[in-house]
Amino acid sequence: MSALAAAAAPAQAPAALQAFIERHARIFVLTGAGCSTGSGIPDYRDADGQWKRAQPVTYQAFMGELATRQRYWARSLVGWPRFLAAQPNGVHHALAALEQRGQISLLLTQNVDRLHQAAGSREVVDLHGRLDVVRCMGCERRTPRVEFQAELIARNPGWERLEAGIAPDGDADLEDVEFSSFVIPACSHCGGILKPDVVYFGENVPRERVQAAQAALADSDAMLVVGSSLMVYSGFRFAQWAHAAGTPIAALTLGRTRADDLLALKVQHDCAEALGFLRASA
Template sequence: MSESVALQDFIGRHRRLFVLTGAGCSTGSGIPDYRDADGQWKRTPPVTIQAFLGSEATRRRYWARSMVGWRSFGRARPNRTHHALARLEASGGTTLLLTQNVDRLHQAAGSRRVIDLHGRLDVVRCLDCGGTLPRESMQAALLRRNPGWAMLDAGRAPDGDADLEAQDFSGFDVPPCPACGGVLKPDVVFFGENVPRERVEAAYHALDEADAVLVVGSSLMVWSGLRFVQRAADLGKPIAAVNLGRTRADALLTLKVAQPCDEALAFLL
């Protein structure tokens, strides 16, 4: 039996799927992923929460790169993988889609039962007063304060980042919270930061209700996603994964499909 036929059979036999997605879902929308086929970093790992909080220079560098990267990230649109998973939900085939991505492309494609495990990049939150504002508003403020950076071009990097390696960030002006003057941070979970407990518990509940797990486009190298596959294995639930390259959970998988996500799920469309 071919991998494609085996995947169709797996989805057909398990009508209450818990779907876990990662960066491989969004590469077809022009958003780069983090890891290579062996699960190793392709580039310098993302900024940690400790570095972001501990250094104004780090925050300048982060927001300068984000300002340039947002131009393409903010225009990204769902691809066939997102639409296929939305179709799967519409057919009644899922209990939940838990995504490690922060791009909201699953929702843009029509998925409704979604938990953004690592938050969302289109919202900015104040670390002092807790207030939020749209990322587009932050972008406008960044451009007003730093007009000389507006036309800079750079290579795309994961999650709205941009490769600006040779720049001097010391003069980059980061706006404070418009409500209290506090420090602004994208409403995403940085490395070194904990996922909010209520998100984890809601996902566990949906997993417990599911017949099986389908992983799409994730190497599962980070514990925040791997824990759900580990729980499924502990509960004896079948697990299928669509991913180019190895995953950290290969030994736990019932089925592994080594194809691009859009090709593997094309039958759902």
């Protein structure tokens, strides 16, 4: 970590972040799960970057095991209504205001909740996809998740009355439940396997998505990481590329990040509070 990052004392952190933002005209913003905790969507990792719960399902397990798909879609049926009801919080609105000021080259989010768009951000790339769409892995047909929810309930009456805490992936923490009787609809067009239109662990981010973000990063004079530990390589590599190009990086997050040694500024503070000056000036 640079001397500037080490010098940013907690009491001075919001001011240091504001100064960083004010002196850069084209900022590449990368966001993570910490942006959406204020909207009631849990994050994945603790302050040390370790998993708070079992790791998310892998692409290989989802595609290869019926039991894994039954467990996922049953939990998703229960958790989806609360995930759908989540609203943008102060972080989302602050970054939308920063875009309105013309200072964001691109907002690259690792989140799949579309809350940045709901807050008004337009220059957004959903690095890991979007949970509000269901994708057929056979014919590539896309279906709105709200329509698929109705079909899940019709095939599995009574499951919608189960109650459980929401999980980071929009599913629910159902415990001691037998999933083997859960019925998963197949694609009505080709009979293929239906999967959320998100990038699972073990699955590649579409190349064109990465290339679009790389181009925006190359056209930026700074990078700002908000609410992410960057432990997942698909996001961390953008910090590597920025550092290699000499682009200064600031991180606003709680706890350790994988890119700590690459940062020009690290601010450990509540994200909404630290970015509050953007909302005040909007």
